Amino acid sequence: MQAQARLLLEDGTLFTGKAFGAEGETTGEVVFNTGITGYQEVLSDPSYCGQIVTMTYPLIGNYGITRDDFESIRPFVHGFVVRRHEPTPSNWRAEYSVDDLLKEYGIVGISEIDTRMLTRRIRHHGTMKGILTTGSKPVEELLEMMGDTSIAELRNQVPMTSTQHVYNSPGTAERIVLVDYGAKTGILRELSKRNCDVVVVPHDVTADEIRRMNPDGIQLSNGPGDPKDVPHAVKMISELLGEYPIFGICLGHQLFALAAGADTEKLKFGHRGGNHPVKELESGRCFITSQNHGYTVNEESVKNTELEVTHINNNDKTIEGLKHKTFPAFSVQYHPEAAPGPYDNSYLFDRFIEMIREHKITHPQQPRQAVLAAAVKGAQ
Numbered sequence: 001m002q003a004q005a006r007l008l009l010e011d012g013t014l015f016t017g018k019a020f021g022a023e024g025e026t027t028g029e030v031v032f033n034t035g036i037t038g039y040q041e042v043l044s045d046p047s048y049c050g051q052i053v054t055m056t057y058p059l060i061g062n063y064g065i066t067r068d069d070f071e072s073i074r075p076f077v078h079g080f081v082v083r084r085h086e087p088t089p090s091n092w093r094a095e096y097s098v099d100d101l102l103k104e105y106g107i108v109g110i111s112e113i114d115t116r117m118l119t120r121r122i123r124h125h126g127t128m129k130g131i132l133t134t135g136s137k138p139v140e141e142l143l144e145m146m147g148d149t150s151i152a153e154l155r156n157q158v159p160m161t162s163t164q165h166v167y168n169s170p171g172t173a174e175r176i177v178l179v180d181y182g183a184k185t186g187i188l189r190e191l192s193k194r195n196c197d198v199v200v201v202p203h204d205v206t207a208d209e210i211r212r213m214n215p216d217g218i219q220l221s222n223g224p225g226d227p228k229d230v231p232h233a234v235k236m237i238s239e240l241l242g243e244y245p246i247f248g249i250c251l252g253h254q255l256f257a258l259a260a261g262a263d264t265e266k267l268k269f270g271h272r273g274g275n276h277p278v279k280e281l282e283s284g285r286c287f288i289t290s291q292n293h294g295y296t297v298n299e300e301s302v303k304n305t306e307l308e309v310t311h312i313n314n315n316d317k318t319i320e321g322l323k324h325k326t327f328p329a330f331s332v333q334y335h336p337e338a339a340p341g342p343y344d345n346s347y348l349f350d351r352f353i354e355m356i357r358e359h360k361i362t363h364p365q366q367p368r369q370a371v372l373a374a375a376v377k378g379a380q
Helices: 039-043 098-104 115-125 139-148 157-161 185-193 207-212 231-240 251-259 347-362 368-379
Strands: 004-009 014-021 025-033 051-055 079-081 108-111 128-133 167-169 175-179 197-201 217-220 246-249 264-280 286-297 307-313 319-324 329-332
Touching (some): 039 051, 079 128, 115 264, 167 185, 175 185, 185 347, 251 264, 251 319, 251 329, 264 319, 329 347
Parallel strands (some): 175 197, 217 246
Antiparallel strands (some): 014 108, 167 197
16 A cells, blocks of 8 residues: 655645655745646756756656656755655666655655645745645644745755866867756756856856966856855856856856856746746747746846836746847846757857857957967066
8 A cells, every 4th residue: 555645835735636656744945836747857956956846747657767858966855745645667778767856865655636736725825834744744844844944944956966176078069168057967968969068066166277278158057045145156157257158047047147246036936847938039030949947037227227128928928038138148047958848948058159150250369379488578
């Protein structure tokens, strides 16, 4: 007989269902994702660190788990909530099941609950804390435990998901420093497709360390949590703004906005899914985008900066894209690398490469020999 699991929200709402994955107890921010497919990419997206993810599509696990679809080296979600869990996948690519994956990494799952009701509750009241447990503690004790923990305590999500070491993905074209705030593999994949020489660096890299790498451009990755929890990243970006072309994605977009003097704020329940409509203001064209974020750039705060809004969300009119009026820098809130979701927006990586090449023409560097000669002369 399948064991029982319970999901308790901070407002006292209790869901009782069937357990799958690991046994245990986990706390996190309860959010929902509206994707029909792509549950493996969701599970392995570092931006979900600290969150208990609810899938609104009712059947999860039917095509299993495959080596090729991971977006990071391991899952970072704190819990997984589904309507129906399929334990036996039917897919020639499948190597094992969702249940196996969750067990391997100690992630608690719950199925056979009303995910529609849960989603409507989050949409109405906003994201909230929750405890997912396979244990038998009384509700009163679980509520007390939740009261002793705070989502604000999860301030170390970026260090938890970022690489700890510099590493290189070689290429023969432009050198891109990819700052890893919890980067998805899809970003590296898109840059590598364009034959970029990518140097991946930790979240706490300094401006001087990046300068020593002599990059052609800087890619700011996605990542989990509140952008204001990464002040060192804001400092680094502000120091390099105008010096190198910069392209920010998701958390990288928010950090770019903060570095340029704008402000960010938390959304009521965020944007998570593969079907969010975004309007490009210059062309009037609507793109369907993949998104995963709980924060947004405050529209009013942009007015007193050198930033210009380039994209808006067609559902709630929040900012989805920015560019700097003076410097070669732009960003988007959504995921042009998709994974999961449509690939309609991968052209933004081409736009980044074009920006780098234009910057090289308009800002030619001194020959290396002249730089060395000047350094020697200055030392004498």
